[in-house]
Amino acid sequence: MTIHSPDLYCAALWDWGFLDDCFPGTRTRVSDIDGIVERKGRFLVIEAKGVNTRIPTGQLIMFEAMANKGMTVLIVWGNPNEPEQMQIWYPHRPYAEPAVPASVDDIRDVVRRWFNWASGIRGVR
Numbered sequence: 270m271t272i273h274s275p276d277l278y279c280a281a282l283w284d285w286g287f288l289d290d291c292f293p294g295t296r297t298r299v300s301d302i303d304g305i306v307e308r309k310g311r312f313l314v315i316e317a318k319g320v321n322t323r324i325p326t327g328q329l330i331m332f333e334a335m336a337n338k339g340m341t342v343l344i345v346w347g348n349p350n351e352p353e354q355m356q357i358w359y360p361h362r363p364y365a366e367p368a369v370p371a372s373v374d375d376i377r378d379v380v381r382r383w384f385n386w387a388s389g390i391r392g393v394r
Contacts, residue, residue, distance in 0.1 A: 300328055306380075308387035311360075312340040313380065320347055332358050332365070341383055344368075345376060352376055 272278045285299035292298070304315035314335055318324065324332075324344065332342045335358070342358035346368070355371035357379065358364075 296327065298327065300331060306384075308384060309389065311387040313383045313387070314340055314342045316342065316344045317349075318344060318346045320353060322346065333363065336360055336362060336365075343376075343379060343383075345371065347371075355379065 285301075288299050302314055303317045304313075306313045306315075312335075314332075316324075316328070316332070332344070335342050339360045340358075341360055342365075344356045344358075344365075345352045346355070347353040350373070352371045352373060352375070354368045355376060356368040357366045359366070
């Protein structure tokens with residue numbers, strides 16, 4: 270999704286805090302996902318974080334659960350459109366790959382390889 274008007278995009282963002290009391294006795298909160306793609310029943314979830322931003326425990330639990338359900342989760346750290354690091358949770362693995370340095374080209378490569386894999390193109394992952 271290309272954002273043509275950042276002001277309109279930001280004005281349309283929801284604050285899900287009004288749902289916080291729907292999860293009594295827990296620290297459960299609604300989490301956003303920055304991007305998601307489906308291809309032939311396979312999902313790539315993309316989460317962007319600021320430079321040196323720690324992933325909250327709840328999101329880590331969620332990402333692990335997503336991977337256990339067969340989704341690929343790509344976490345990207347950096348300023349908008351200037352990635353510095355990435356980490357990948359592959360489907361059905363109980364752990365994430367270590368975070369590694371990443372550029373825009375590295376992110377494109379991961380997404381292209383995911384698309385080829387999800388499309389059933391052999392020899393790619």
